[in-house]
Amino acid sequence: MSEIEVKMPQMGVSxxxxxxxAWHKQPGDAVQADEPICDVATDKxxxxxxxxxxxxxxxxxxxxxxxxxxxxxxARLTVDGPVPEGADAPSPAAEGADAPSPAAEGADAPSPAAxxxxxxxxxxxxxxxxxESFVPSLQVADERERPPATVGAAPFDHxxxxxxxxxxxxxxxxxxxxxxxxxxxxxxxxxxxxxxxxGARGRIRKADVLxxxxxxxxxAAPAAPPAEAAPAAPESVGGDGLPRGYEDVPYEIVPTSHIxxxxxxxxxxxxxxxxxxxxxxxxxxQRVTEVRAALNARRAAEGLGKLSYLPFxxxxxxxxxxxxxxxxxTFERERYxxxxxxxxxxxxxxxxxxxxxxxxxAEELTVEALGDRIVxxxxxxxxxxxxxxxxxxxxxxxxNPGSVGAVSAMAIINQPQVAxxxxxxxxxxxxxxxxxxxxxxxxxRPILKLALTFDHRAIDGAEATRAAVLMKDxxxxxxxxxxx
Numbered sequence: 001m002s003e004i005e006v007k008m009p010q011m012g013v014s015x016x017x018x019x020x021x022a023w024h025k026q027p028g029d030a031v032q033a034d035e036p037i038c039d040v041a042t043d044k045x046x047x048x049x050x051x052x053x054x055x056x057x058x059x060x061x062x063x064x065x066x067x068x069x070x071x072x073x074x075a076r077l078t079v080d081g082p083v084p085e086g087a088d089a090p091s092p093a094a095e096g097a098d099a100p101s102p103a104a105e106g107a108d109a110p111s112p113a114a115x116x117x118x119x120x121x122x123x124x125x126x127x128x129x130x131x132e133s134f135v136p137s138l139q140v141a142d143e144r145e146r147p148p149a150t151v152g153a154a155p156f157d158h159x160x161x162x163x164x165x166x167x168x169x170x171x172x173x174x175x176x177x178x179x180x181x182x183x184x185x186x187x188x189x190x191x192x193x194x195x196x197x198x199g200a201r202g203r204i205r206k207a208d209v210l211x212x213x214x215x216x217x218x219x220a221a222p223a224a225p226p227a228e229a230a231p232a233a234p235e236s237v238g239g240d241g242l243p244r245g246y247e248d249v250p251y252e253i254v255p256t257s258h259i260x261x262x263x264x265x266x267x268x269x270x271x272x273x274x275x276x277x278x279x280x281x282x283x284x285x286q287r288v289t290e291v292r293a294a295l296n297a298r299r300a301a302e303g304l305g306k307l308s309y310l311p312f313x314x315x316x317x318x319x320x321x322x323x324x325x326x327x328x329x330t331f332e333r334e335r336y337x338x339x340x341x342x343x344x345x346x347x348x349x350x351x352x353x354x355x356x357x358x359x360x361x362a363e364e365l366t367v368e369a370l371g372d373r374i375v376x377x378x379x380x381x382x383x384x385x386x387x388x389x390x391x392x393x394x395x396x397x398x399x400n401p402g403s404v405g406a407v408s409a410m411a412i413i414n415q416p417q418v419a420x421x422x423x424x425x426x427x428x429x430x431x432x433x434x435x436x437x438x439x440x441x442x443x444x445r446p447i448l449k450l451a452l453t454f455d456h457r458a459i460d461g462a463e464a465t466r467a468a469v470l471m472k473d474x475x476x477x478x479x480x481x482x483x484x
Contacts, residue, residue: 055079331458345394
């Protein structure tokens with residue numbers, strides 16, 4: 001008999017971690033090769049993790065709701081015979097008691113800190129972490145004598161551990177944290193030592209860093225409150241945590257979906273990062289309406305689907321991005337990154353939540369090709385058949401709340417981009433129209449109010465408005481030769 005590890009799969013080049021959403025097998029259950037044993041989710045896609053071989057599920061290392069890095073072990077399988085080709089066996093250090101004893105080799109037993117730095121812990125999950133991210137035990141005892149951590153154990157108290165270490169005059173290793181959490185903490189200027197981790201063994205996750213940022217955590221320890229300050233009254237009461245004053249109102253509890261949690265974190269981070277500003281222009285869509293009707297008549301004769309207004313707007317948006325490249329960029333205080341291709345994200349309303357698949361090199365596509373690609377991506381997003389790469393590397397985003405009737409479309413920027421175009425509903429309104437002889441009259445026209453939201457740190461209002469006006473001019477004087 002031998003043991004192999006089931007690891008968090010790679011689900012796209014931009015995905016660094018995933019969350020276990022459900023276990024289909026429990027320790028002791030028999031599994032077959034390629035049989036799904038758990039579900040994992042990222043902010044992009046959901047997928048199943050399958051067993052790499054026939055065997056028995058020996059242990060679960062990451063509980064439901066916990067997050068693990070790509071490549072980290074999720075569970076262990078016991079299999080007959082040697083480790084199958086392509087499968088990973090647990091390292092000797094992860095086996096703890098099975099590792100050779102230093103004393104048996106005639107060497108001096110290592111100190112607890114040295115044992116921790118070498119990964120000589122009985123906890124298999126801990127051994128998968130790099131030494132610099134491992135939190136050593138504060139107990140003066142052989143590391144191999146510690147009981148292994150259990151799934152669902154109470155969060156590790158970093159503050160207490162640091163205080164005890166400081167009291168003893170010792171040094172401490174960096175807190176256990178995911179790579180995404182470390183990178184985000186660096187961007188936000190947060191000392192991870194001040195963050196309480198909620199992951200397995202106190203591991204700090206991205207959500208923990210965002211929560212610390214919301215609480216105003218800084219790199220220095222927070223100052224003690226004045227002695228005379230009284231604690232604020234709680235906003236909720238009762239065991240169910242209901243808002244004050246709502247105790248007699250009937251209610252139901254609806255768990256938050258993974259996509260909704262990730263979307264909430266992303267929106268908060270965008271609002272905290274970018275200086276949002278919106279400029280709007282009103283567009284007479286009469287010319288595009290006529291061109292669209294003619295194209296759709298021809299496409300219907302050829303058995304092709306109808307074009308919406310969205311590909312026309314996407315086409316002129318690409319033209320504006322070429323003229324104003326600061327809108328097709330990423331802003332990083334010290335520098336601009338101007339992207340040399342226009343990868344346009346299209347926001348799609350799905351039953352699971354908002355998803356934004358990306359049309360790569362959209363500037364190279366005609367209106368008809370854009371329309372077909374938008375329909376294809378939207379259908380695949382709703383069916384959850386897109387992989388993570390379909391959502392990466394967007395340089396500009398278009399949001400289309402007009403498809404559900406919105407008449408205004410100010411949006412939140414999709415980080416790390418610097419602008420997003422909102423498209424509300426096209427509404428027929430009285431409109432002043434110039435006649436060939438120079439006089440004016442009132443006519444009923446289809447009017448669209450384009451809303452370009454931009455990061456005012458990176459783009460001045462005049463530049464953004466010029467880009468929006470260019471889109472307006474292109475749509476009102478559509479030239480099939482230029483924008484087909």
